Amino acid sequence: MARPKKTRMWGDTPLPENLYPDCRERENYWRYRRPDLTDKVFTATLEDAIRMAEQANAQRGTTTEVDRKSVKAPDRASFAYHATRYIEWRMENDPHLSNKASWRNRCNALKRFGEDFEATPIHKAKLTDLRKWWESLSYHQQHARRAEFNKFFNFLMAEGLCKLDSNPFTTADDRPRLLEKGRPIKKRQRLTLEAYWAIYAKAGEVGYEALQIAMGISMLTTMRRADICELRFDRHIQDNHLRKTINKSEAQRNSLAASHLSFNLKTHQQLSKLISYARELSLRNYRCPYVLSHTPKQRRMGNTKEHVCQVIPDRLSDMFTEVRNATGLYINLPKSQTPPSFHEVRSLASDRFKRMGYDVKSVQQLMAHTDERVTQAYQAGHGIDYEEISIYLDEQAIGKEFWIGKI
Secondary structure, eight states: OOOOOOOOEETTEEOOTTEEEOTTOOTTEEEEEOTTSOEEEEEOOHHHHHHHHHHHHHHHOSOOSOOOOOOOOOOTTSHHHHHHHHHHHHHHHOTTGGGOTTHHHHHHHHHHHHHHTTTSOGGGOOHHHHHHHHHTSOHHHHHHHHHHHHHHHHHHHHTTOOOOSSOTTOOOTTSOOOOOOOOOOOOBOOOOHHHHHHHHHHHHHTTOHHHHHHHHHHHHHOOOHHHHHHOBHHHHEETTEEEEEOHHHHHHSOTTTSOEEEEETTTOHHHHHHHHHHHHHHHHTTTOSBSSBOOOSSOOOOTTOSSTTBOOHHHHHHHHHHHHHHHTTTTTOOTTSBOOOTHHHHHHHHHHHHHTTOOHHHHHHHHTOOOOOOTTTTTSSSSOOOEEOOOOOOHHHHSSOOOOSOO
C-alpha cells in the first residue's frame, strides 16, 4: 500500500499541490510546477499564491501525466525552416560566433520569429504583416534584432525565397523598410557616492562581505559583475598583479584583440587591501578559490558553480538588491523609475575617475570601451600583452577606506 503524500507546510499554512517556496528564499516569491515539470516563478502574497495555485490545479485536472506536444517538422516554405538553415549557414561561415555572448539571443530571436509567422509562407510575407510584428517589440528588442535580421533576409532574398521588393531591415532611407522606435528615456536611478557607501555599510551589517568586496573591485576597476565573479586567486592574481581578460570585449572581438587589463597591486593599494580581505574570507569559506566567496544557507551545487561558496552573477545581483532595499534609500522612488542595480557601481566609478581629472582615453581603456586592438600579442610569441593600468582611486576620491564586516 502506497504511503500517503505528506502535506507541505509554509509556517502553519498547508500548501496546495504544485506550489513550492522560492529556491532562493526571496520574500513573496513562489514556484508553480507546470504539467511539463518546469517551474513558473512568480511574486504574490501567501494567500494569493495559494489561490492562484488552486485555480491552476483546477484547470489542469487531476491527471498527473505530462502532456507532450508532438514534434512537427517545419514546412519548407516557412520562416522557421529557413531560420534553422540560416543559423547553420552562419555557424559554418563564422566559427567565432559560438564564442559571442549575443549569438544565442540572436538565434532564439530568429526561432521565435519563425514561430510567430508559422502560418505565413515566406513567399506570401508582406511588409504590412512584418510591420505589425515589428511594432509590437520594444526599442531594445528592435535594436537587438535589426542587424541579424538584415542578414537573414539578405540570405532569403539571395535564394529567391522572399518576394518583397527590398530587405525590410535595411538601413537605407530610399527603400521601404521597418523603422525603429525612439530610444526610451532611462528610468534607472544613478547611484550616488553617498548611496554607494550606505549600501556598502549595510552589506557588512547583514554579513555580505562578498558584496562589499565586489562593490570595491567594481569601483576601483569598473569591471562588470560577470568579470568580478570569475576572478580566481590561482588564475588572475599573479606576480602581485590582478590580470583579467574582459569577457564582453573578448566576446565581441576575439581572444587576441580583446581588452587584457593588468593592475599592479603595489600601485593600486586599495585594490590590494580588498584582495587581502578576500583571501581571509576564502579561508573562512572552505578555501573557495574565487575572490568572491560566501557560505550559503542551503549548500547546493548547480551546473554554474565549481565551489559551494562561489558567488555567481545572479546571486551577486540578488545580494545587492536585498541590501539596497534594506537601506530604505529608494522607498519613495516614483513608480516610473527603478532603483540602481549593481551595474550602476561601474557607472559611478567612471564618473569618479572623470572628476579626478583623468582623460577620457584612459577611462575608456580601463572600462574596455576602446576600439584599439592589442597589436603586439604575437610579436614576442609568448602569451598575451596586458595593458598596464596606471590610474587608480585612493580613499580621498571614493570618500572612505574599505572595510569588511560590521563597523
